[in-house]
Amino acid sequence: MYRNLYRFWVKVFAVSFGLGVVSGIVMSYQLGTNWSRYADFTGNVLGPLIQYEVITAFFLEAGFLGIMLFGWDRVGDRLHFVSTCMVALGTLISAFWILSANSWMQTPAGFTIENGRAVATDWLAVIFNPSFPIRYAHMVLGCFLTTAFAVAGMSAWMILRARKEPAEKVRGARLSLSMAMWFAVICTPIQIFVGDSHGLAVLKHQPTKLAAIEANWDRQADMPLLLFAIPNMEAERNDFEIGIPRLGSFILTHDFSGVVPGLKDVPRDQRPPVWPVFYSFRIMVALGMAMLGLSLWSLLLRRRGTLFTNRWFLTCAMLMTPSGFGAVLFGWFTAEIGRQPYIVYGHLRTADAVSPLTTNAVTASLVAFLIAYTIIFGFGSYYLAKLLRKGPEPLEEAVRGGDLHRKPKRPLSAVAEELEPTRA
Numbered sequence: 001m002y003r004n005l006y007r008f009w010v011k012v013f014a015v016s017f018g019l020g021v022v023s024g025i026v027m028s029y030q031l032g033t034n035w036s037r038y039a040d041f042t043g044n045v046l047g048p049l050i051q052y053e054v055i056t057a058f059f060l061e062a063g064f065l066g067i068m069l070f071g072w073d074r075v076g077d078r079l080h081f082v083s084t085c086m087v088a089l090g091t092l093i094s095a096f097w098i099l100s101a102n103s104w105m106q107t108p109a110g111f112t113i114e115n116g117r118a119v120a121t122d123w124l125a126v127i128f129n130p131s132f133p134i135r136y137a138h139m140v141l142g143c144f145l146t147t148a149f150a151v152a153g154m155s156a157w158m159i160l161r162a163r164k165e166p167a168e169k170v171r172g173a174r175l176s177l178s179m180a181m182w183f184a185v186i187c188t189p190i191q192i193f194v195g196d197s198h199g200l201a202v203l204k205h206q207p208t209k210l211a212a213i214e215a216n217w218d219r220q221a222d223m224p225l226l227l228f229a230i231p232n233m234e235a236e237r238n239d240f241e242i243g244i245p246r247l248g249s250f251i252l253t254h255d256f257s258g259v260v261p262g263l264k265d266v267p268r269d270q271r272p273p274v275w276p277v278f279y280s281f282r283i284m285v286a287l288g289m290a291m292l293g294l295s296l297w298s299l300l301l302r303r304r305g306t307l308f309t310n311r312w313f314l315t316c317a318m319l320m321t322p323s324g325f326g327a328v329l330f331g332w333f334t335a336e337i338g339r340q341p342y343i344v345y346g347h348l349r350t351a352d353a354v355s356p357l358t359t360n361a362v363t364a365s366l367v368a369f370l371i372a373y374t375i376i377f378g379f380g381s382y383y384l385a386k387l388l389r390k391g392p393e394p395l396e397e398a399v400r401g402g403d404l405h406r407k408p409k410r411p412l413s414a415v416a417e418e419l420e421p422t423r424a
Contacts, residue, residue, distance in 0.1 A: 001171065001172065001175060002175075004172060004392055005172050005175060005176060005392060007072075007392075008172070008387075008392040009151070009176070010068070010069065011387050012154075012384060012387055012388075014069055015380055015383055015384055015387070016384075017065070018380070019376065019377060019380045022373075022376060023373065026369060026373075033355060033357075033365070034354060034355050034357065034362060034365075035353055035354060035355060036355040036356075037352060037353050037354065037355065038343055038344075038348065038353035038354075040116075040117065041116065041117055041118055041344070041348050041353070042105075042118055042344060042348075043117070044117055044118060044119050044120060045104065045111055045118045045119070045120050045126055046101050046104065046105075048120075049097050049100055049101040049104075049126075049127070050097070050101060052097050053093075053094055053096075053097035053098060053101075056093050056097070057090045057091070057093040057094035057096075057097065058090070058094065060086055060087075060089065060090035060093065061086075061087050061090035061091065061094070063086075064082075064083040064084075064086040064087050064090070065087055067079070067080065067083035068080070068083045068084050068087050071083065092140065095136065095139060095140055095143070096136060099132060099135055099136045099139055100126075100127050100128075100129070100132050100136075102135075103129050103131045103132035103135050103136075104126055104127075104129045104132070105339075105343065105344050105345065106129075106131050106135070106205075106206065106335070106339055106345055107129050107130040107131040107132075107205045107206070107345065108129065108344055108345060108346070108347060109122075109125045109126065109129040109130060110122035110123065110124070110125025110126040110129065111126060113347070118344070118347070130201070130204075130205050131201055131202075131205055131206075134194065134197050134198045134201050135198065135201075135335075137194050138191070138194050138195060138198050138331075139328075141187055141190060141191040141194060142191065142324070142327060142328050142331065143324075143328070144183070144187055145184060145187055145188060145191060145291060145324050145327075146324025146325055146327070146328055147324070148180045148181075148183040148184045148187065148324070149180070149184060149291060149294075149317075149320050149321065149323050149324045150321055150322075150324060150325075151176055151177075151179075151180040152176075152177055152180035152181055152184065152317050152320070152321075153317050153318045153319070153320055153321025153322075154176075154321060154388050155173045155174070155176040155177035155180065155317075156173075156177055156313075156314040156315075156317035156318045157318045157321075157388070158170060158173035158388070159173050159174060159177065159308060159314055160311070160314050160315070160318065170308075172392035173392070174308045177307070177308065177317070178302075178307065181294075181295065181298040181302075181307070181317075184291060184294070184295040184298070185295045185296075185298065185299060188288070188291050188292045188295050189292070191288065192288060192292065195288070196251070199251070199252060200252075200253075200254075203252055203253070203260075203261075206338070206339065206345065207261035207265070208261070208263065208265070208266050208270065208271060208272070209272060209277070209338035209339055210252065210260070210261065211260070211261050211262050211263045211265070212263060212271065212272045212273075212274045212277040212278065212338055213277055213278060213281045213334065213338060214226060214248060214252070214260065214278070215229045215231045215238055215241070215274055215278045216248075216260055216261070216262050216263065217236050217237055217238070217262050217263050217264050218262040218264055219259060219260070219261050219262040219264070219265055220259070220260060220262065221249060221257045221258060221259045221260075222245070222246045222249055222256065222257055223246070223248040223249045223252070223258075223260045224241075224243030224244055224245045224246065224247065224248050225243055225244045225247035225248040225251060226238075226241050226242070226243040226248065226278075227242045227243060227244070227282075228240075228241065228242045228282075229241035229242070229243075229278065231274040231275050231278055233271075233273070233274055233275075236263070236264060248260065269341065270341065271341075272337055272338050272339065272340040272341070273337060273340065276333060276337050277333075277334055277337050277338045280330040280331075280333040280334045280337070281330070281334045283326070283330045284326075284327050284330040284331045284334060287323050287324075287326055287327040287330070288327060290320065290323060291320070291323060291324075291327075294313075294316060294317060294320055297313060297316075298313070301313055
């Protein structure tokens with residue numbers, strides 16, 4: 001059963017992995033074309049970090065990915081298991097270097113500026129910059145939860161689609177749903193705790209970003225937690241707001257009377273746009289709370305023995321399929337828009353980092369990429385939908401096939417005849 005599920009989900013992984021690699025290529029071109037001044041300023045620091053990612057992670061993934069996808073019938077079980085683990089390890093190492101580079105742009109450390117360029121003076125300080133450890137943990141957990149809820153939602157869809165079929169037909173989908181929800185039950189509370197710690201780090205290192213997240217204009221104690229607001233950047237106030245008194249200070253500082261910085265603490269030209277940061281953060285948090293709610297609901301249904309039969313739960317799980325992707329995207333919107341107007345916080349403005357290109361040139365390349373990736377992701381999504389519609393291979397067929405089609409591990413083992421006559 002587990003091997004059968006692996007063979008099904010690895011196809012989904014392979015398509016997603018391929019789409020991810022293709023989409024990542026664009027960034028390499030953009031650094032040299034659209035962001036040449038940024039590349040010139042940060043190249044001595046970020047160039048080696050990206051190179052480390054290629055050498056230590058991408059090569060590791062590429063080397064073992066082929067064995068993982070195509071080697072089950074060609075290598076031993078242990079080597080195939082190790083290959084799968086190496087691909088997983090490669091993705092974690094890749095995330096390590098990418099988050100280190102991005103975190104350095106958020107909280108730059110371990111460098112000096114010489115002749116208008118950043119030069120590393122302490123590589124450990126560059127790599128393990130102040131915001132990196134908590135942001136790395138937050139991002140990796142976010143990816144894990146994205147996968148868990150995607151698998152749970154797809155599995156729920158397969159169960160709902162085959163409600164009139166015998167239980168054996170959806171046994172694999174039930175097992176996938178069960179594992180995904182156990183994972184969500186464990187990781188969602190941890191992610192909420194890590195997210196709270198991340199907020200404390202933002203308060204310490206990027207107070208203006210935090211002020212934008214909370215649409216807080218004046219430095220104040222006893223700050224309310226704003227559930228909804230309409231920020232007005234011109235008037236430097238909120239035209240309308242709904243909040244819970246003092247709870248904002250407690251969440252952000254762990255003190256009901258804690259002082260929270262305001263946007264008016266810095267000049268107007270150093271403030272990020274407030275409304276996209278304010279709303280994207282709340283959408284991310286709302287999705288996180290929905291994940292927690294669905295996880296706790298699954299525990300209750302599991303105890304009652306109705307996890308796979310409760311139609312409302314299965315429908316909600318199916319609707320939550322894209323929730324992890326949404327939470328990750330809105331989290332990145334908060335992080336990247338919130339550090340504006342800087343691309344390297346406090347040192348290089350985004351306006352000073354762009355290449356000297358005409359608007360028409362940038363627009364033409366953007367449109368070309370949009371068309372190309374619409375086609376690529378369109379076909380990728382179509383193929384994923386076909387895979388999911390088909391579902392895992394029926395268990396009886398997988399068992400019947402077994403190892404009958406297993407390829408030889410050694411070339412000579414394919415020879416059935418004896419090479420030398422047996423002596424009496």
